Amino acid sequence: MPLTSPKAIPKATSEAASAPRPTMSPLITAKNLSLSYGQSKVIDSADFVVNEQDFVCVVGANGSGKSTLIKAILGLLKPRTGKISFGSNIKRNSIGFLPQDTKVDSNFPATVFEIVLSGTLGYLGIKAFYRKKDKAKAEEALKNLNISKLKNTSFSNLSGGQKQKVLLARALAATSKILILDEPSNNLDYKSRQEFYKALKNLNQSGLTIVMITHDLDAEDLIGNKIISIKESKVACEITTEYLRRYK
Amino acid sequence: MNWLFEMLSYSFMQRALIAGILISICAALTGVSLVLRKNSMIGDGLSHTAFGAFAIATVLNFTPIWFAIPVVIIASFFVLKLSGNKKINGDAAIALLSASSLAIGTMAISLTKGVNIDLNSYLFGSVLSIGWSDVWLSLGLTAVVVLLYVFAHNRIFAITFDEDFAKAIGIKTNVYDVIFAIICSLVVVIGMRLLGALLISSLIIFPTLIAMQFSKSFGRVVVYAVLISMINFALGLAVSYLITSPTGATVVIVNLIALVIVYALRKIIGK
Numbered sequence: 127m128p129l130t131s132p133k134a135i136p137k138a139t140s141e142a143a144s145a146p147r148p149t150m151s152p153l154i155t156a157k158n159l160s161l162s163y164g165q166s167k168v169i170d171s172a173d174f175v176v177n178e179q180d181f182v183c184v185v186g187a188n189g190s191g192k193s194t195l196i197k198a199i200l201g202l203l204k205p206r207t208g209k210i211s212f213g214s215n216i217k218r219n220s221i222g223f224l225p226q227d228t229k230v231d232s233n234f235p236a237t238v239f240e241i242v243l244s245g246t247l248g249y250l251g252i253k254a255f256y257r258k259k260d261k262a263k264a265e266e267a268l269k270n271l272n273i274s275k276l277k278n279t280s281f282s283n284l285s286g287g288q289k290q291k292v293l294l295a296r297a298l299a300a301t302s303k304i305l306i307l308d309e310p311s312n313n314l315d316y317k318s319r320q321e322f323y324k325a326l327k328n329l330n331q332s333g334l335t336i337v338m339i340t341h342d343l344d345a346e347d348l349i350g351n352k353i354i355s356i357k358e359s360k361v362a363c364e365i366t367t368e369y370l371r372r373y374k
Numbered sequence: 375m376n377w378l379f380e381m382l383s384y385s386f387m388q389r390a391l392i393a394g395i396l397i398s399i400c401a402a403l404t405g406v407s408l409v410l411r412k413n414s415m416i417g418d419g420l421s422h423t424a425f426g427a428f429a430i431a432t433v434l435n436f437t438p439i440w441f442a443i444p445v446v447i448i449a450s451f452f453v454l455k456l457s458g459n460k461k462i463n464g465d466a467a468i469a470l471l472s473a474s475s476l477a478i479g480t481m482a483i484s485l486t487k488g489v490n491i492d493l494n495s496y497l498f499g500s501v502l503s504i505g506w507s508d509v510w511l512s513l514g515l516t517a518v519v520v521l522l523y524v525f526a527h528n529r530i531f532a533i534t535f536d537e538d539f540a541k542a543i544g545i546k547t548n549v550y551d552v553i554f555a556i557i558c559s560l561v562v563v564i565g566m567r568l569l570g571a572l573l574i575s576s577l578i579i580f581p582t583l584i585a586m587q588f589s590k591s592f593g594r595v596v597v598y599a600v601l602i603s604m605i606n607f608a609l610g611l612a613v614s615y616l617i618t619s620p621t622g623a624t625v626v627i628v629n630l631i632a633l634v635i636v637y638a639l640r641k642i643i644g645k
Contacts, residue, residue, distance in 0.1 A: 200542045223542040230536050234410060236592040244532040248543035254525040280590030300543055 150178040153216055153304060153335050154199060158208035159361075161194050168194045171208070172361035174354055176304075176337060178213070181330045181350035183366070184339045190356040192339045193226075196308055199337070216304065220248055222297030224307040230293065233282045238292050241281060242267055245299030260299075267298040271325055287318030291325065298329070305329065307338040323349050381615045389509050390501035390568060390621070394607045396512035397565040398577060400519045402603035404558050405578035406585075406596050407534045416453055417575035419468035420562045422475040423449040425496055425571035427563075429479035433486045439508075442563045449475075450555035476571075499570030499622035501611070508564060515560050522553065523596070531592050569622035577603065580629035587636040606632055 154176040161169040168191040176182050184192050197203040199210055200223055222245070245267065246260035268274045271291050276284065281292065290310055297305055307326075311319045327349060330336050338350065353369040355362050381387050408414055424446050431441035449471060456467040483493060495503060523530065532540040533547050541547050558578075565574045585598035610625030617624075 202538070202541055221542065223539055225536060225538045231410070231412075234535055234592075235586050235590045235595045236531070236535060237590065240531065240592050241535065244528065244535065244539075245543070247528060247532055247540075247545060250528070254528070256528065282590060296539070 150180070151213055152176070153178050153180075153213040154337070155211045156208065157211075159198065159205055159210060160207040161191065161198050161203060162206045163194075167206070167359055169198075169356070169361060170359040174361060174363035176335060176352075178335055179330065179333060180335050180337075180352050181326070182337045182352045182354055183348050183350040184337065184354045184356070185348070186356035188341075191359065192356055193308055195354075195356065195361070196306055196337070196339060199306060213303075220301055220303065222299075222301035222305040224290075224293050224297045224305070224310050226308045226312060230289075232289065236281050238268070238273070238276045238279050238281060238284070238295075239264065241292055242295045242299050245296035248300055264295075264299045267295040270298060270329070271295050285318070286313055287315070287321060290314060290318070290322055294322075294325065298334075302334075304335045304337070307336065309339050309341045312341060377616060378612070381612065386502055386504065387611070387615065389504045389506060391608065391611055393504050393509045393512045393564070394568055394611060394625075395604050396509075396516040397561060397568065398581075398603035398607040399516050399600055400512075400557065400561045401565060401574075401577040402581040402599040403519050403523050403596065404554065404561055405582045405603075406592075406599050407530055407554060408558065409579055409582040410534050411537075414575070414579050415465060415468050416450070417558060417562060417578040419453055419471045420446050420450055420559055421566055421571045421574045422472035424475075424563050424566050426475035426479035426482075428496055428566070428571075429482045433482045439511075439563060439567070443560065446559040446563050447556055450559045451552070454551055454555050495570070496566075497570050497572050498620055499566065499568050499573060501568065501614075501621050503567045508567060512564055515557070515564065519557055522557075526550070527593075527596070535592070569625060573622040573626050576626045576629060577607070580626075580633060581606070584629070584633050584636050587633070587640045602632065 152175045156172050156174050159169060159172040160167065172195075184195065186192050194203060198205055200221060243256055243261065243264040246256065246263050249260065249263075250256070265274070265277075268277060271294060273288065273291050273295060276288065276292070281289065284292065294305075294307075294310070297307070305326075310326075311322060314322060326336060326338070330350075336350065337354075340348065348366055348370065351366055353364055353366050355364075355369065382391070405414075405417075408416060424442050427442035427445040428438045431438040434441075453464070453468055453471065456464050479496070480493070494500075529540070529545050530550065532543070532545060533550055537547055561578070562574055565577055568574075569577060581599040581603035582595065584602050585595045589595050589598055606628045607625055610628040611621055613619070613628065614621040614624035
């Protein structure tokens with residue numbers, strides 16, 4: 127069911143922002159958040175909450191500010207006003223991040239394990255070398271995504287779907303709490319995309335909180351329990367079923 | 375083998391060999407990150423800036439190397455700033471810097487009377503220009519670069535592969551950018567005396583490109599690039615002594631032949 131952009135963005139309500147899983151505690155809270163590049167305002171006074179074990183899809187047209195919002199959550203962009211706060215056990219550098227695949231050179235000379243292991247660098251502090259537990263974490267991430275056999279394979283020799291899984295494994299090695307994904311299904315064929323979504327659903331069911339920007343507004347891409355939609359600098363947060371109901 | 379002993383009996387050749395191999399190590403280590411981040415042209419831009427700085431220093435009767443080092447470091451920060459600015463085309467900025475520096479250097483030399491400057495040695499390098507102070511400077515730089523790579527190779531890999539991710543996990547990528555800019559400037563200024571302003575960037579680019587033809591692991595590409603860089607420099611120096619050719623050009627041609635052979639072999643073997 128292809129969807130078009132929302133005609134009107136509903137005002138975010140505290141009910142929509144925190145309703146789906148009331149027993150879960152908030153992991154990311156944005157209050158009165160405004161973001162801009164120079165004089166150009168991208169996000170205006172946004173309020174939303176991402177709870178533990180939420181699977182949030184961030185939707186909006188090209189240039190609406192989806193990636194800007196993610197940058198702010200990752201601490202790569204300072205808010206103009208307002209703030210983003212995290213749950214008690216969360217630090218910014220322990221968030222797993224999967225950037226858009228176009229930003230990674232697909233012919234880069236690196237093995238899968240070198241890439242996945244680099245996900246653990248956030249835990250290393252000032253230490254120079256990886257420890258046994260970092261290597262074990264990377265191995266576990268590979269195992270969770272069923273790509274252990276690719277460990278010593280060159281990144282450049284992988285298919286598009288496998289490359290995305292490797293980058294997802296790197297993000298998993300960086301976190302045990304929150305994954306943030308920036309349009310991860312871009313350039314994936316239908317089969318690879320379904321496999322990738324299946325892996326994400328499994329990770330979410332095992333307790334991981336996921337925030338995913340999705341470019342496609344097909345209903346089958348809105349696999350999360352919550353939607354953050356951005357239109358004309360305004361941000362709305364609602365549960366997925368309500369968002370979909372508005373398009374019927 | 376008599377020619378080899380004869381070559382090594384000259385103190386200027388000893389200095390050129392030692393300084394050249396040390397600079398080759400630094401250039402290869404810096405080059406891996408620059409090439410893989412698609413910033414290869416930065417070396418070229420900085421070497422042209424170094425030419426301009428050397429020419430002005432000579433005309434003003436300053437010690438060229440100590441004048442060129444701060445000038446090139448400032449230019450590297452300028453290039454770094456421009457490459458991070460989305461409104462300005464970084465490649466165009468480097469091209470402008472290169473052409474302007476070459477023009478300023480050439481004008482400074484041509485308009486100054488009573489100063490005897492060998493323009494060719496600045497543009498294409500000269501083994502005779504390497505003194506023991508250059509050797510010690512190269513040794514110090516190599517120690518710093520090797521230590522940086524030993525203790526930060528994992529972070530350098532993360533930044534080189536995916537800068538956004540590296541930032542997201544808390545790596546201070548801007549600090550590494552500044553360190554790389556300073557190291558690249560020093561490699562260019564010291565190496566330029568040996569290979570020349572027009573050829574020094576080849577020492578930064580070729581070893582990585584050759585190493586990438588037969589290794590698909592970042593760690594191995596780094597190690598191979600260093601070995602290739604050292605071997606090709608020594609070979610180029612020896613060949614230039616044997617056939618009495620310009621050292622800089624010979625080193626570049628040795629690297630070019632190595633790249634063609636390795637590329638052809640990879641295609642034939644189908645790796």
